[in-house]
Amino acid sequence: MDIEMLADCGCVIGENPLWHPIEKCIYWCDIETGRIFRYDPLTRKHEVVYHGEVVGGFTVQADGALLLFMARGAVGLWNNGTLTTVVNEIPEERESRFNDVIADPAGRVFCGTMATPQRPGRLYRLDPSLGLSLLLEGIGCPNGMGFTLDRKGFYFTDSLARCIYLFDYDEQHGGISNQRVLVRVPPEEGLPDGMTVDSLGYVWSGQWDGGALVRYSPQGIVERRIPLPARKASSLTFGGEDYTDIYITTAGGDNKTVEGAAAGAIFRLNLGIRGVPEFFSRMSTRPIST
Secondary structure, eight states: OOOEEEEEOHHHHBBEEEEEETTTEEEEEEETEEEEEEEEETTTEEEEESSSSSSEEEEBTTTSSSEEBBBTTTTTEEETTEEEEEEEEOGGTTTTEEEEEEEEESOEEEEEOOOOTTTOOOOOOOTTTTTTTEEEEEEEEEEEEOOOSSSSSEEEEEEEEEEEEEEEEEEETTTTEEEEEEEEGGGOEEEEEEEETTTSSEEEEEETTTEEEEEEOTTTEEEEEESSSEEEEEEEEEEEETTOOOEEEEEETOOOHHHHHTTTTEEEEEOOOOOOOOOOOOOOOOOBBB
């Protein structure tokens, strides 16, 4: 396998790789340093397009803008270099920040928030009207999410529980129910982190401290394991013209002695396996405060 390093950005927590289907570029963020990067496969160059407040995750809006999920439960719209506040804060999240996020088929966004000293993490759903619903509490570390190909199931990762869960998903209303364990990762293999789903319905998960990508069958059985040149494989996504390029983010760029010389870089891999496009978010751009 030819794993290609595209950019060694030294990310502390490289995360949220997301193919931008309008621009034909890959975006990702470094949570700790408040940076968002963009890599253009045509020019083979990368750049920092945003440097500011912490961004835990983001989605692509239907018009191509980026919807940023930030600290304190704030949500902003990043468009042509301008950041507009969409949600000022979530009062219950003033001591926290968003982590992983994903848009669903209707343009809603499922968004996790980190634990605080007072309570565990949470999972919310932000609707296009900007209505906010609390879906889950008691989460160790909310992480990778995805949808089954028939849009009847929702995957959700709790890294500290070492589990990828499967829920029943109601596409019409955005509800989730019937939580069960799809995958439980053994302690010696690291923590399950960001994830995605390919065109055959297989689940791909980055393994934090496991230095690998793992592909699971829809039944949760390990189909393959791909070693990486960095211990903290944080997330992955499919992209490219035919969605066979796998883009992989890593973390630990601030401690390469321990995490590896390639820690914090973004990589690309092509196995001829096709992914599926992620959904656009469709939030109102009318700013409100919660």
